[in-house]
């Protein structure tokens with residue numbers, strides 16, 4: 001049920017424009033965390049050589065099969081929960097994560113694993129909704145957070161992707177924030193962050 005709901009929510013032309021932006025600049029072997037129904041595949045630029053999908057939901061993976069079959073880039077399912085990745089250190093050129101750091105059980109562990117499997121010159125590309133800087137919106141995000149978790153498969157409204165990425169040992173090289181266009185009531189769900197980050201040298 002939840003994969004169908006998230007697919008329906010996230011498969012629209014507005015979000016597709018954001019997907020094209022977060023995928024710009026990806027190249028080589030990409031690991032995608034929270035692959036979902038494969039909605040980013042159509043936006044991968046030509047220099048991407050392969051995608052390893054990390055996705056725990058069999059239903060989401062099944063729903064992705066149409067996009068996987070249509071993809072120019074070979075896609076393999078390379079794991080379930082991104083808190084513990086099977087890939088060796090320094091293996092991938094890029095990690096892509098969209099609308100999933102809100103949902104994973106332990107975002108710090110996921111980002112630490114992302115940093116471990118990235119090559120030193122690799123990049124993390126992220127597009128996430130999260131904690132707003134506006135006090136009134138934040139108040140609602142805290143109030144609605146546990147209900148959101150129950151109806152949306154563990155999704156949190158109160159996580160800040162850029163802060164989590166920096167705490168996990170990355171340096172942000174690009175970051176932008178905006179509200180998805182819509183009525184003010186949608187703002188607790190609509191504060192987005194799009195960024196690119198590089199591993200900080202140890």
Ligand SMILES: C[S@@+](CC[C@H](N)C(=O)[O-])C[C@H]1O[C@@H](n2cnc3c(N)ncnc32)[C@H](O)[C@@H]1O
Pocket residue numbers: 003006010033034035036037038039040054055056057060080081082083097098099100103104105106
């Ligand atoms: C809101 S959906 C986003 C799907 C897709 N990234 C997109 O942008 O359409 C969140 C996805 O994260 C997956 N997920 C949940 N926990 C996860 C974990 N621990 N590791 C990897 N993926 C996880 C869910 O199964 C779901 O497919």
